[in-house]
Amino acid sequence: MNRHRYRKKNGDNFRWTNPRRDLVNIFTKEEHLSADEAYMKVKQKNPEIGVATVYRNLDFLTERGILNRFRFGDVKARYELRDLEKENHHHHLICESCGKIINYSEFVQREKKLINAMEKELSEKHGFQINSHQLHFYGICKDCRDK
Amino acid sequence: MNRHRYRKKNGDNFRWTNPRRDLVNIFTKEEHLSADEAYMKVKQKNPEIGVATVYRNLDFLTERGILNRFRFGDVKARYELRDLEKENHHHHLICESCGKIINYSEFVQREKKLINAMEKELSEKHGFQINSHQLHFYGICKDCRDK
DNA sequence: TATGATAATGATAACTATTATCAGTTAGTT
DNA sequence: AACTAACTGATAATAGTTATCATTATCATA
Structure with a gap:
């Protein structure tokens, strides 16, 4: 028992x-x-x-x-x-100068549509079962630019 | 000279x-x-x-x-x-089972709009100067699924 | 075309991140 | 309480990468 x-x-x-x-x-x-x-x-x-x-x-x-x-x-x-709740879904900005990582969750709604469409087409076309995705932006953060 | x-x-x-x-x-x-x-x-x-x-x-x-x-x-x-020419712009599907990497360039047009908008807003909001982005899909490739 | 300056190379040691091994401990089951 | 399997900490081993250093190659000028 x-x-x-x-x-x-x-x-x-x-x-x-x-x-x-x-x-x-x-x-x-x-x-x-x-x-x-x-x-x-x-x-x-x-x-x-x-x-x-x-x-x-x-x-x-x-x-x-x-x-x-x-x-x-x-x-x-x-x-x-x-992030278990959809509201927390986010991606990352990575500073190439200092390595700082910033979360962002803007555009999640618009992104979701595109991502869903992509996942559908990619899985059909390549027979690929998609489990997750990562969208990373690389660049220079404010602090490093100001220096 | x-x-x-x-x-x-x-x-x-x-x-x-x-x-x-x-x-x-x-x-x-x-x-x-x-x-x-x-x-x-x-x-x-x-x-x-x-x-x-x-x-x-x-x-x-x-x-x-x-x-x-x-x-x-x-x-x-x-x-x-x-990829210097825009036509070659692509992203990657990564198989979590065998490590195989597949290029895909579908959706580049639709993606570009969204990415541009994101870059604009993110740079304004976070003062972040974006140099590049990477979009990776993780999952299981056809070969590994068939096994 | 010889020369001096410096960029680049190859061998190798050193370092960093991660994984494997193994003996001892802990927690859950009977 | 005894048995089993999961888990732990110490440590050795490995993988990927970077640093060092003496030597070589390349180019600009004398």
Whole structure:
């Protein structure tokens, strides 16, 4: 009886551990952290934690659809909480000078129409099943321009 | 006299060397190569070449606007010749299963309108000077679905 | 055409981000 | 309480890239 409950609750027997909870908490406060940045943050709460655990759990959370993983111009991967509500759907402006990342959610409505049409045509034409899309703008942010 | 000619010809005194020529040639034949893949290819023509030279020149060519550098889901960077003519403007479908990259150029007209509008508004609102954009679709390609 | 200046190269060491291994720990189940 | 499997932290290993440095190649001028 409990067994079924448990199984039901978390699909394939994973455990909701402290490192996982901590990571998610951190990403509710700050976005676009890389693995090492996230590692620093968790360490403040739990100094015992190892890097490997952070990497493993960033993978874990990404696979489970809790985090999004991005690779902007940088070598290192960056993460953010997945936006479950459509209202939060957004894309990114990336500053090529300082690396700053800005979210924007303007145009989501207009974009959605186009994206839907594209997904339809592309899947028909290329037999490609589209799961997600990323629209990135690269350029120079205000601060860097002012300098 | 010669001096002026020379200076004029190649802005800040770079030299159009064999490794650079070879790399560009390779990318006219094949796209989306990573540094190590490109290295293998140039080596066939010039076995003396070193990896460092390849990395350096991929940077060089990217900075000079001759190549585009991308980072798809993968850690490694991939390159393609920059499309100078508008007709070649395209984006990418990336298979999350096998890593295959497909170019597509459908919707470029419709997209352009939206992108222009976005660039305008985003630059006004965020003071961000946009230099380029990338639109990537992630999903599963036909071959992988059929398996 | 010799020369001096400097751009570019190749070998290799160093570095950064990430992944694999493994023994020990923890949590959930019986 | 005992068993099992998930998870952890330490650490070694790997992959991709960058830095260093001595040598070579190229061009502009003497």
